[in-house]
Amino acid sequence: MATTQPDPEDLTARARIRDAALLQFGEHGFERATIREIAKAAGVSSGLVRHHFGSKQELREACDEFMYRTVRKLSDQARAGLVHGAFGDLNHLAAARAVLLPYQKYLARALADGTAAALFDQMVDITEEWLARADEKRAGDPPAASRKARATVLTAMAMAVPVLHQHVSRSIGADMFTPEGDREVAYALIDLYSHALITPDDAATARDALDTVWSKQPPADRDAVIRAFEEQNDD
Template sequence: MRSASASPGPDDITATARIRDAAVRLFGERGYDRTSVRDIATAAGVSPALVIHHFGSKDGLRDECDRWMLAQLSDKRADALGAQAGATIQQWLAEPEQFRPLVDYLAMMLTDGGEHGRTVFDLLLAETGAMLDASVADGTMRASSDPEARALLVTLHGLAPVILRGHLERALGGDILSSAVLARLTLPSLELYTDGLYSDSTMLDAARAAIDAQNEQL
């Protein structure tokens, strides 16, 4: 293992990034259990011993991949909500392939039934809740009768294309990460969030009345 007091040089940092990027891609494509340290080392152009030197174990490498992936998601979400949101969305639509490793890796994490998937879901839920609360506070979003439940629904809506990617691609007749499919989904998604679905409050009023009546019987 590397000494805690040693400062990594440029070559060391480059090798670490290559190993991590190779692991993210292979874990996402094949799954964690079907990817070996040797597979990752070969893809990164290093020895298996160097993988262990940098990360300690295959589990240690996955932990680093998880942290990197979460940081990427946070950064890209911040870009989409910032002052340059229009330019960011345009860039995403022009270069959707850049997201394939992230999408594959996130799908792997969320569907493998392990602690990693639970952790990433909880973190995404917490981050979504914080983003919604901040947006309500600054007036860019409306308040909710149940902020926690709304955060859960928004999180699920965002993750559905990742988990149900095959069904979505079959329905749309194209790769979810193609510019054409992304462009087709962008406006309807934002219309749904911006304008809502119903033209009046009939369904909302009926649901509130039904819930109030049920509560009165308890």
């Protein structure tokens, strides 16, 4: 099997600093994480951190860029149907989860505090590419929403899992940031993605019902809406 050469950056102190920052930002948040602690975790001096990245903000931007490049590389390999190099015989899904597992806390923090806008938008772009391929197989069943809207919602749904990690971990009975918990989450996602929750006919009925509701001018009186709903359920 062909192998790929490691990214030269990943052999440098710069890469060690970036990886330490990803873990520190994920564990403590951007505001609480310090250059000193990041340097200590990377085994370098604070001066070297500033030499490579200038400021903590620039370091975070480098972390976001690394996350995007990593996801992009995994996505491209998956679409090509191959994963090369150190992943050996693992398929693309297993490889992606193994690579991204250490950075889930970083993603969760960045998304929750609203600092990952550019990264989120880039993830939407990647999702659009996947949907474009899937849409080719939907002959006779055109999507009801734009590809951008679907990609945005799908990305939000997927990235909400690490944001809600405390609730997810409690509910499944395992820390989702451990291999055991990640396996449970991955299996759940595979099952959900591979089995539709509603049929195309059910979806058409739901869209028709929504169109009917949205075509009518809603009453100005909120209480009237609630009374109408309660009366309908009482029948």
